[in-house]
Amino acid sequence: MTAGVKRWGWSPRIAVAVHRFAMTVMTPVTLLTSKVALPYRANRMLIDSHCHFDFAPFCDDPEHYLALARQAGVEKIVIPAVGQRNWQVLRDLSVRFPCLYYGLGLHPFFSAEHDANALQQLASALAAEAVLREKSVSRCVAVGECGLDFAIVNADRDQQISLLAAQLQLANRFELPVILHCRKAFPELFGVLRQNRPIAGGVYHGFSGSHQQAKQLIDLGIKIGVGGTITYRRANKTRNTIAALPLDALLLETDAPDMPVAGFQGEPNRPDRLVNVLGELAAIRTESEQEIKQVISLTTAELFRIPM
Numbered sequence: 057m058t059a060g061v062k063r064w065g066w067s068p069r070i071a072v073a074v075h076r077f078a079m080t081v082m083t084p085v086t087l088l089t090s091k092v093a094l095p096y097r098a099n100r101m102l103i104d105s106h107c108h109f110d111f112a113p114f115c116d117d118p119e120h121y122l123a124l125a126r127q128a129g130v131e132k133i134v135i136p137a138v139g140q141r142n143w144q145v146l147r148d149l150s151v152r153f154p155c156l157y158y159g160l161g162l163h164p165f166f167s168a169e170h171d172a173n174a175l176q177q178l179a180s181a182l183a184a185e186a187v188l189r190e191k192s193v194s195r196c197v198a199v200g201e202c203g204l205d206f207a208i209v210n211a212d213r214d215q216q217i218s219l220l221a222a223q224l225q226l227a228n229r230f231e232l233p234v235i236l237h238c239r240k241a242f243p244e245l246f247g248v249l250r251q252n253r254p255i256a257g258g259v260y261h262g263f264s265g266s267h268q269q270a271k272q273l274i275d276l277g278i279k280i281g282v283g284g285t286i287t288y289r290r291a292n293k294t295r296n297t298i299a300a301l302p303l304d305a306l307l308l309e310t311d312a313p314d315m316p317v318a319g320f321q322g323e324p325n326r327p328d329r330l331v332n333v334l335g336e337l338a339a340i341r342t343e344s345e346q347e348i349k350q351v352i353s354l355t356t357a358e359l360f361r362i363p364m
């Protein structure tokens with residue numbers, strides 16, 4: 057900066073102001089992520105790492121909901137798949153709207169829908185995406201959403217476990233991160249993850265567990281998806297856990313149209329409400345909202361290899 061003052065003849069006051077601004081923007085990210093430079097857009101871009109944007113009400117008027125998201129600063133969205141029935145829908149949406157990215161996978165909640173060929177078809181779909189990725193035209197950034205859902209009545213646990221293991225292996229074969237869903241099945245999920253460690257990492261979406269569980273996931277290279285749960289004061293355990301985790305282990309998500317944030321219960325959640333989650337995260341952590349936004353934007357872009 058000093059050289060700059062001489063070369064460009066800035067007055068010291070301006071130079072100090074510019075330096076302060078640069079340090080405010082650069083220091084947290086440089087320190088926390090050890091990155092050399094902060095992409096300018098990381099300063100203002102938010103990515104919703106988990107939003108079912110192909111569901112109603114979004115599919116009825118995607119332009120409207122994307123405009124709302126953009127106004128709130130949410131510029132990119134990752135849409136997880138639920139099964140074969142929405143893979144093509146997600147591809148088409150991402151062609152229509154370049155701010156949309158997607159995962160391909162078999163959601164455990166819809167296990168009954170996944171037929172015997174589902175895994176083979178997933179492998180073929182991912183192979184086709186890999187060819188497109190070579191040409192930098194694939195918008196498939198993950199395998200998922202996959203996982204275990206033992207909260208389903210009469211869940212076929214063995215089928216879910218083998219589907220998850222196979223999808224983790226596919227993620228490794230195609231070097232993609234995984235988007236994980238888990239309800240009432242943490243020990244089982246963790247066991248499958250340990251045996252099929254995701255080489256390109258992943259995210260455990262909608263986290264609401266203990267500090268020890270978060271730590272176990274982080275040690276396996278899995279990020280923690282922070283959603284609407286923390287906007288409810290009664291979710292003390294989750295709030296305390298997330299407040300104490302390393303900032304670069306966190307992603308932000310809405311899970312819209314599910315998981316409404318506090319104050320909006322009873323209506324579909326929306327991707328623009330990611331800012332409510334961000335605001336609450338800033339309220340329970342020591343870093344500033346700006347710093348949190350910068351670090352999480354970079355972490356998300358890095359995990360899903362989304363250009364900034």
Ligand SMILES: [Zn+2]
Nearest residue numbers: 106136201311
């Ligand atoms: Zn989901």
